[in-house]
Amino acid sequence: MSQETDPKVVDAVRAHPFFHGFDPAFVHEVCQHAREVRFEPDELLAKEGAPADVFYLILEGKVALEAGAADNPHLTVQTVGRDEVLGWSWLVAPHRWRFDARATKPVRAAALSAEVLRRTLASHPTWGYQFLIRFMPVLAERLENTRIQLLDLHAH
Amino acid sequence: MLTDADRPAPTPGHPFAPVPYRVRAVATETPDTTTIVIEPWGTRRIGRTQPGQFVMLYAFGIGESPIGVAGGHPDGQLVHTVRNAGKVTGALGRLTPGDTVGVRGPYGHGWPIGEAKGRDILIVAGGLGLPPLRPLVYELFARRESYGRVEIIYGARTPKDLVYYDEIQTWRRRNDLRLQVTVDAAGREWYGDVGVVTTRIPDARFETGRTTAFLCGPEIMMRMTAQALVARGLAPEAIWVSMERNMKCAVGFCGHCQFGPSFVCRDGPVLRYDRVQHLLSLREV
Numbered sequence: 162m163s164q165e166t167d168p169k170v171v172d173a174v175r176a177h178p179f180f181h182g183f184d185p186a187f188v189h190e191v192c193q194h195a196r197e198v199r200f201e202p203d204e205l206l207a208k209e210g211a212p213a214d215v216f217y218l219i220l221e222g223k224v225a226l227e228a229g230a231a232d233n234p235h236l237t238v239q240t241v242g243r244d245e246v247l248g249w250s251w252l253v254a255p256h257r258w259r260f261d262a263r264a265t266k267p268v269r270a271a272a273l274s275a276e277v278l279r280r281t282l283a284s285h286p287t288w289g290y291q292f293l294i295r296f297m298p299v300l301a302e303r304l305e306n307t308r309i310q311l312l313d314l315h316a317h
Numbered sequence: 318m319l320t321d322a323d324r325p326a327p328t329p330g331h332p333f334a335p336v337p338y339r340v341r342a343v344a345t346e347t348p349d350t351t352t353i354v355i356e357p358w359g360t361r362r363i364g365r366t367q368p369g370q371f372v373m374l375y376a377f378g379i380g381e382s383p384i385g386v387a388g389g390h391p392d393g394q395l396v397h398t399v400r401n402a403g404k405v406t407g408a409l410g411r412l413t414p415g416d417t418v419g420v421r422g423p424y425g426h427g428w429p430i431g432e433a434k435g436r437d438i439l440i441v442a443g444g445l446g447l448p449p450l451r452p453l454v455y456e457l458f459a460r461r462e463s464y465g466r467v468e469i470i471y472g473a474r475t476p477k478d479l480v481y482y483d484e485i486q487t488w489r490r491r492n493d494l495r496l497q498v499t500v501d502a503a504g505r506e507w508y509g510d511v512g513v514v515t516t517r518i519p520d521a522r523f524e525t526g527r528t529t530a531f532l533c534g535p536e537i538m539m540r541m542t543a544q545a546l547v548a549r550g551l552a553p554e555a556i557w558v559s560m561e562r563n564m565k566c567a568v569g570f571c572g573h574c575q576f577g578p579s580f581v582c583r584d585g586p587v588l589r590y591d592r593v594q595h596l597l598s599l600r601e602v
């Protein structure tokens with residue numbers, strides 16, 4: 162096991178639903194430089210415009226994704242919690258956060274290094290493909306939810 | 318499923334003759350939504366209401382609208398929550414204690430609670446879909462031991478669009494109920510979930526084989542929610558939806574409320590999802 166890999170984090174990542182069924186060697190690889198991080202309510206996990214250098218797996222707590230609007234600079238458009246993932250900006254150039262992510266409850270998360278992830282996905286296309294197949298539904302669901310919001314689900 | 322024989326007798330006398338009721342209390346729920354409590358004015362009253370049924374409320378001199386029953390009491394009181402959507406609902410929302418309204422009904426088939434005995438119950442309400450589910454919630458509370466797990470998912474556009482806010486806090490304190498409240502968007506004052514109701518379905522705790530789901534809200538919300546439940550393995554036959562259509566007679570004469578082969582006033586408003594699924598997917602029926 163390489164020195165940059167914390168076995169506790171590897172266990173947490175393996176147990177996270179997002180990584181269910183993945184090759185343990187892949188999980189181990191992407192866990193290099195991964196850390197367990199904690200945030201108190203109101204602390205930011207991500208700041209709009211800042212480099213998106215981590216991919217969070219939420220282990221506990223709740224995070225609000227805030228989109229700044231002129232009339233409401235802190236409009237929460239979605240919350241994500243335990244067993245969910247946070248962030249896709251690390252995957253898509255220019256690798257900068259597109260929104261603020263703020264803890265609304267104490268958060269414990271695994272922060273995976275975006276650089277390690279990108280490198281691993283690029284150099285192991287089979288793993289890369291499997292990862293994208295797992296990631297697409299998350300993106301598709303967010304897109305679908307936005308569509309539902311636009312359709313104004315609650316309007317009579 | 319309830320049969321015609323189970324249906325309580327509608328308003329005695331002429332089917333279109335409204336029974337006068339007097340407004341006893343009024344509460345503002347949201348800027349455009351009001352809850353009114355009405356009681357019989359005189360000796361006549363409508364028949365006993367079942368959860369999920371509706372009545373026709375007549376704003377004198379203006380017109381009539383179908384409105385779900387949000388609460389009923391043995392002494393004849395009725396509770397309705399009305400959103401100002403136009404002429405009639407606007408007038409109903411402006412009522413003050415002592416005013417009179419006309420009531421006819423109750424009409425339609427409500428939630429098949431009897432059929433769901435012994436099963437887990439999942440209730441999903443969107444926006445003003447909660448009021449017609451409220452009597453069902455209290456029926457479940459009253460016979461709690463007859464049902465398995467009960468979970469309610471309630472979604473509204475923003476925190477200020479949530480109805481029965483204080484009441485919901487008392488539901489939250491019960492340990493025999495799981496409650497998820499979510500809004501589509503919120504400011505920092507809201508510490509709850511944000512996301513459309515369908516985002517809460519993956520977190521709902523139910524066993525597919527023994528759960529009955531009751532859905533009420535805008536059609537698009539029920540369609541998306543039912544699809545999400547089916548994707549999680551719930552059988553379409555175990556899902557019930559409450560439909561809304563423009564109505565005139567409310568007794569199956571005029572055809573105004575036609576929905577495919579059904580008349581919502583007579584065959585609904587609560588219909589089994591597998592029977593209307595194909596119609597719900599159509600944009601205009």
Ligand SMILES: Cc1cc2nc3c(=O)[nH]c(=O)nc-3n(C[C@H](O)[C@H](O)[C@H](O)COP(=O)(O)OP(=O)(O)OC[C@H]3O[C@@H](n4cnc5c(N)ncnc54)[C@H](O)[C@@H]3O)c2cc1C
Nearest residue numbers: 382383384385398399400402403404405406561562563586
């Ligand atoms: C079974 C049933 C139960 C209902 N329960 C409730 C309730 O508990 N609380 C509540 O606030 N509303 C409820 N509604 C909706 C309510 O009946 C309509 O909002 C109302 O009839 C609109 O009438 P209006 O004169 O106020 O508006 P109008 O001036 O007639 O119309 C305003 C707009 O609403 C549309 N509309 C009219 N009738 C309906 C309808 N039935 N459904 C959807 N859109 C309509 C019109 O096309 C128009 O776009 C229910 C409807 C049904 C069928």
Ligand code: FES
Nearest residue numbers: 567569571572582
């Ligand atoms: S409203 Fe007349 S048939 Fe239903």
